Amino acid sequence: MPIPILAIMSAIELGQKAFGVLSAFKGNQQLAKADAAFQDATKVIAAVVPLVQQYAAGQDVTEQDVRDSFARVGASFDELDALIAAKKAAHAPH
């Protein structure tokens, strides 16, 4: 298996171990923040997974893969927009 994929897989495994450590603290009060960080880190990893899958699939990228990739981008922008709106609402003068 080529080195870049090994590196990615290692990074994902490392990330999962880190997340495992975080989740072990669940129930700890400080963990509301760490839990959010865990979720966010999971999202970052999830964004990377399609790259690994694409490589594993070789050149067999279908039209559906193209549509799915646009859908992922759209969903990510929606999530960012929602967070921006929430942050603005939280800081709006009352």
Added chain:
Amino acid sequence: MKRLYAAVLALALSACAVTGSVLGPTPEAKIVNGNNVVNTGVTLTTVTLRRDAITVSQAESYRAILKTAAGHIVDADKRLTACRTKTGSTSKTSPDPCVASVGDDIELGIKIASDVKTVLDKK
């Protein structure tokens, strides 16, 4: 956590470059790759904003930049779709008459998204 994000994203973007060169990518693969890079940039913006490592104003700026990057990928996809329709080719057609249809847009989109990532890595 920031270092983990940075490490993962650096590996992801490196994999994009390597994936492209090793696979001899089809235009479809290039588009998927470009979208994945943009998606990673948007995700990083979201998590960085959630951690309050950037302001809402900064997030909006990065969003606009990433939208530009995404727009380049969309433009490339439109030209590819038009080429596929015109030539009746698919990603498996060899030689592929639509290789040039995506132009430099995808590389430009990746470059823009990568620049955002470079900035956010420092946050």
